[in-house]
Amino acid sequence: MRPSHGIIACLWLAAGLAPGIARAAGNADSFPVNKLGLVPQPRHIRAYAAKWSLPPRLRIAAAGAADRRMARFLERFLNKRGIQAKIVATGRVQITLATHADNPQLGRQGYRLAVTSRGAAITANAGPGLFYGLQTFEELFNPALPADNAIHQVVITDWPRYRWRGIMLDSVRHFFPLPVVEKFIRVAAHYKLNRLHWHLSDNQGWRIQIPQYPLLTKIGAWRPNSSPFCGPPAPAHGPRYGGYYTQAQIREIVAYAQQRCVTIVPEIDIPGHCGAAIAAYPWLSGPRKGGSLLSPGPQTFRFLKTVFGDLVSLFPGKFIHIGGDEVNVQAWAHNPVVQKLMRQRHWTNLQQVHDYFARKMARFLAARGRRAVVWNDVPVQGLPASAVVECWNSSRVVKHDARWGHDVIVAQTGKLYFDHYQGDPRYEPPAIGGLTTLRETYNCNPSSLLPPALKNRLFGAEGCLWTEYVFSAHHLFYMLLPHALALAEICWTPLQEQRYSSFVQRTARQYLWLRANGYNFRTPPPAFRFSGAGGRTTVTRHPSHNSIHIHTTSLTGWVRLTQPVPGAMIFYTLNGGYIYSDFYSSPIRVTLAPGKPLLIRAVTIDPPDRTSVPSNLVLQLAAAPARAAK
Ligand code: ACM
Numbered sequence: 206m207r208p209s210h211g212i213i214a215c216l217w218l219a220a221g222l223a224p225g226i227a228r229a230a231g232n233a234d235s236f237p238v239n240k241l242g243l244v245p246q247p248r249h250i251r252a253y254a255a256k257w258s259l260p261p262r263l264r265i266a267a268a269g270a271a272d273r274r275m276a277r278f279l280e281r282f283l284n285k286r287g288i289q290a291k292i293v294a295t296g297r298v299q300i301t302l303a304t305h306a307d308n309p310q311l312g313r314q315g316y317r318l319a320v321t322s323r324g325a326a327i328t329a330n331a332g333p334g335l336f337y338g339l340q341t342f343e344e345l346f347n348p349a350l351p352a353d354n355a356i357h358q359v360v361i362t363d364w365p366r367y368r369w370r371g372i373m374l375d376s377v378r379h380f381f382p383l384p385v386v387e388k389f390i391r392v393a394a395h396y397k398l399n400r401l402h403w404h405l406s407d408n409q410g411w412r413i414q415i416p417q418y419p420l421l422t423k424i425g426a427w428r429p430n431s432s433p434f435c436g437p438p439a440p441a442h443g444p445r446y447g448g449y450y451t452q453a454q455i456r457e458i459v460a461y462a463q464q465r466c467v468t469i470v471p472e473i474d475i476p477g478h479c480g481a482a483i484a485a486y487p488w489l490s491g492p493r494k495g496g497s498l499l500s501p502g503p504q505t506f507r508f509l510k511t512v513f514g515d516l517v518s519l520f521p522g523k524f525i526h527i528g529g530d531e532v533n534v535q536a537w538a539h540n541p542v543v544q545k546l547m548r549q550r551h552w553t554n555l556q557q558v559h560d561y562f563a564r565k566m567a568r569f570l571a572a573r574g575r576r577a578v579v580w581n582d583v584p585v586q587g588l589p590a591s592a593v594v595e596c597w598n599s600s601r602v603v604k605h606d607a608r609w610g611h612d613v614i615v616a617q618t619g620k621l622y623f624d625h626y627q628g629d630p631r632y633e634p635p636a637i638g639g640l641t642t643l644r645e646t647y648n649c650n651p652s653s654l655l656p657p658a659l660k661n662r663l664f665g666a667e668g669c670l671w672t673e674y675v676f677s678a679h680h681l682f683y684m685l686l687p688h689a690l691a692l693a694e695i696c697w698t699p700l701q702e703q704r705y706s707s708f709v710q711r712t713a714r715q716y717l718w719l720r721a722n723g724y725n726f727r728t729p730p731p732a733f734r735f736s737g738a739g740g741r742t743t744v745t746r747h748p749s750h751n752s753i754h755i756h757t758t759s760l761t762g763w764v765r766l767t768q769p770v771p772g773a774m775i776f777y778t779l780n781g782g783y784i785y786s787d788f789y790s791s792p793i794r795v796t797l798a799p800g801k802p803l804l805i806r807a808v809t810i811d812p813p814d815r816t817s818v819p820s821n822l823v824l825q826l827a828a829a830p831a832r833a834a835k
Contacts, residue, residue: 236357239707242714243344244690245397245697246707247363257320259299259354262289266298274464275335276302282343286351299324302339306330314399315364318342320356333466337363337397344714348721349771367651367665369614370696371400371470372689375624377407377481378433378672380448385678387461392686392724394465396693401462402470402526402578402595402667405450408480408497409433413471414451417511418486422449425485433673437480437497455519463521470578471520473512474528475499476562482508491540498532501558502542509566517573524593527566530580532559560587567592578614585609593664596654597622603654607662615651616667623688624671627727629751632818634683635674642748643729647691647705668692679725686719686726687712713769729768730820731775731789731807737762741827752821763792764822768809777807783819797826 234254241252263283267276276292279300283290290300305328311317313331316338327338341363345356372393374386381389390401405412411425427447428438438447450458462469480497483490489508491500499505516525534555537543543558552558564587567577571589579588581596585606594606595614607613615621618639623646625639651666668689675681694708709732719726730751735742737759745754766775766789776785777793781804795803802825809817 239710241345241357241359242711243341244708244711244715245694246702246711247341247361248699248702249362251360253358255322255358256355257322257324257358259283259288259356261287262291263299264291264293264297266295266301266303267292268294268303271332272302272304272335275332275339278336279339279342286346286354288354301326301328302335303328304331304335311362311364314368315362316341318359318361318363320345320358320360322358333399334364336394336466337365340395340397343395344718348714348718351721365397365697366699367663367696369400369665369667370398370693371402371614371616371665371667372398372685372692373402373404373616373667373669373671375404375407375670375672375675376412376450377404377410379431379676380410380412380446381672381678381681382448383450383454383458385681386458388678388724389681389685390458390462390465390467392682392719392722393689394462394467395718396690397697398689398693399467400470400524400667401467402472402669404472404474404671406473406481407478408437410438410447410449411481411485412449413455413473413515414449415512415515416452417515418508420485421482423485425481431676438484452515452519459520468522468524469520470522470524470526471516472526472528472578473516474526474530475509475566476501476559477530477532478528491542493540496536498536499562500537500540500542501546501561506565510569513566513569514573517570517575523574523576524578525570525575526578526595527563527570528580529559529563529583530597531582534559556584560584563592564588581606585611595667597669600654603651603663604656604659607655607659610662612662612664613655614664614667615649615654616669617649617651620645620649621666621668621692622671623668623684624674627684627688628730628818629749632751634680636684637671637673640749641688643688643691644705644748646688647695647703647708649695650700651695652700666692666696682725683727686724687715687729688727690715709769713771716770728770728773728809728811728815728817730817731766731768731777731809732820733805733807733822734765734767735762735822735824736765743827750821751818752823754823754825756825756827757797758827759797760826761794761796762824764795764805764824765792766805766807768817770809770811773809773811773815775807775809777805779803779805781806785819795824797824799826801826 236252236254238250238252265276267273280290311330314333316329316334318327318338329335347353411421414422424440425438426449427445429435431446476499479499487494489499490496537555537558563583567588570577571591576591578593581594581602590610593612595616596603597616603613624637625641626633626636655663735755737757738761740758742757775789777787777789778785785808802823805822806819808819
């Protein structure tokens with residue numbers, strides 16, 4: 206007899222196969238799903254007021270080796286919460302983890318999770334699904350109360366909207382040591398992102414050891430100082446800034462990511478953005494030394510085959526990024542190697558040299574069973590069909606490149622570039638420019654960029670964290686979080702389940718998780734809501750000034766201020782200054798006078814040391830409609 210089977214069967218009945226059963230189990234009162242604070246929001250979920258209190262000692266069933274590996278994550282998590290867990294293959298258990306490929310709807314990444322009064326079960330068709338089920342299970346626990354191990358009973362059936370849920374880390378403009386990269390992967394994986402696009406070479410540095418070309422890391426990995434604008438790497442004595450990952454470290458990080466279902470997509474950016482490689486081996490740019498553009502001679506391709514050959518052996522994932530962005534082809538015009546090539550091949554424009562690089566390297570990778578990823582600057586016509594296009598600077602190209610038969614990834618600058626300002630530049634840390642608010646990222650809908658007939662070409666989306674202005678891990682996570690949570694939700698949750706106000710409410714629990722796990726994040730500034738005594742109210746947002754402007758016909762009303770971080774406080778001022786003297790504890794009563802706009806400025810203070818940027822509300826009496834009509 207194997208009693209665990211009885212428990213699983215019971216869980217699955219409770220899990221919604223027969224709705225009456227859940228009620229029979231005594232948990233009929235439903236619980237508002239938003240209050241669970243899950244991010245990303247699962248596809249199908251029912252939650253109940255009743256809870257399951259985990260006992261201080263319990264047993265986890267995990268039969269195969271892969272399930273046991275996942276169970277060890279759970280064991281560590283439970284241990285941290287004071288629960289002793291034992292992993293067993295069979296017998297009487299409280300938690301079951303199981304993979305059996307019998308539910309085509311779930312795919313490889315979906316899972317079912319049921320928590321009843323007697324235990325929990327996570328099942329999936331494959332390892333990634335089990336991992337994501339585990340992440341959701343862990344989210345049911347309050348991160349701020351490690352001794353509280355009573356969780357709501359739920360029934361969840363979940364699978365992702367997109368298969369490519371990417372986040373890009375630029376380790377070139379600033380170098381991040383291995384523990385920081387691991388921490389980056391940990392948070393990405395927790396929110397069910399599954400691709401780390403790792404930018405490893407650029408003008409300002411070369412970050413991966415290639416034994417056959419030792420100067421890449423001896424010279425190319427180091428520049429005169431920490432500023433990415435200080436010029437390319439150069440042989441130097443004395444202080445210098447940089448670093449690189451050894452091949453042993455790369456293997457370590459690949460394994461670390463793999464355990465967390467994250468595939469690393471390394472990028473060596475060619476043929477432009479190659480200043481660091483050229484600083485190490487000046488012949489890479491041809492007879493005219495310097496610059497940042499590779500010369501298309503045989504020596505260069507020998508070099509590239511070695512480099513990409515090493516990537517193929519170090520990174521087991523299917524995808525390797527070959528860059529291809531921002532190539533100033535005019536810089537090739539006076540290169541005799543280019544001139545000769547163009548004569549031989551009867552090319553008429555320099556763009557064909559760019560195509561040549563991309564085509565040659567994409568084919569090189571295809572012959573090794575890998576798929577090249579290119580930035581959309583590369584014209585796709587000559588690429589092998591297996592090449593995937595990452596579209597960053599124009600939503601039009603998404604459609605165009607998909608039409609040419611390529612799978613596409615959406616990384617729209619205005620919405621998914623996390624190196625932009627997140628609010629008013631006067632208060633934010635220096636950033637590259639632009640403005641990408643959390644709301645804007647959340648409102649990104651990659652599917653809308655493709656007509657229905659091409660939808661199956663959409664792999665998914667990716668957030669890009671370039672680091673020209675990001676010089677520390679603390680700052681890195683400020684830029685990443687909570688934007689990455691919005692990214693995770695648009696990539697995972699079906700569109701019809703996405704709602705910004707619900708997302709903001711659910712982030713409350715996530716700020717606790719981030720805090721408990723040592724992540725810096727951008728403290729959200731307060732949001733305003735005005736309720737007037739009647740009449741008409743119009744709201745205009747000015748995200749570049751963190752402000753909203755409300756015109757109302759109501760002479761009096763109430764202003765409510767909210768922020769989602771548990772334990773944080775709101776302070777405000779009504780005098781237009783920057784001394785936030787008033788502690789917000791209840792709605793503010795306001796009385797408006799004609800011609801006298803009221804400014805309320807507020808900040809969130811998250812003890813002990815986080816203060817948000819200020820947000821502003823300008824409240825103004827609207828002109829009476831009758832007068833406006835005259
Ligand atoms: C890019 O932002 N240059 C891809």
